[in-house]
Amino acid sequence: MTLLGLSAAARKRAAALVVALLATVATWNVLLNTLFARSGLASSMQLAYDLILPLTSAGATGGLLLVTVALVVVLAALARTVAPDVDALGGGEAxxxxxxxxxxxxxxxxxxTLAAGLGLALFVVPGLVVLVHLPLVFVAVATDGVSIRAAVAQAASLARGERARIAAICLAVVTIPLALAVIATLTALVPPVAELALGVVVTTAAAASGVVAFTALADSLGGTTTGTTRNRVAPSSSRQL
Known part of the structure; x- marks a missing residue:
């Protein structure tokens, strides 16, 4: 499944979701800058931000939490839009x-994300294992209507023999924005506002491309392992978490 294989309506919906993702990523970054500035972390690291909001540290933290939830919802909606036989707004679903x-x-x-962070910090290998399977678990719960437990089992099955391929996509999605952030931090050639704008665009492009890539990968692996297209399960079979 590629964007070219989508209907015109689905492509328009995907484009609208990418715009929403761009706005959400921009808001998330400004809120993070605000939190750093209000908490004193920015001054301790000798950083200055031109764009911050008139919020307290608590307000910025609450805003970050809400915007992070919105960010995940937009990514899930994008996965549902580009996946076959699924609708972002739940057409045909209660x-x-x-x-x-x-x-x-x-x-x-x-x-x-919490499990991957802890795994990387404490043992490294478990964190890498979580990172390899996490995108497929996310796609499964977003597009297939399965429980989290079933999605974990499905991801483990689909990833068998494909972990190098999945890891390569993960690295591309993560390292490109990270490399840009490091370069921007170490150089004073880019104005702060331009640095923020460039980071938002690159992060949005990487996240959207990653969702599309992993959704297409899950669809191709599902077709390879079962010989059929991946269909949504009946609502009555997916009530458990």
């Missing part, structure tokens, strides 16, 4: 089922 799907996606994103 509203409660669609809400549950997005709730699972948020839970997977938060728990998976």
């Amino acid at each position: 509203p409660a089922e669609t809400a549950l799907t997005y709730g699972r996606a948020v839970a997977v994103a938060f728990a998976g």
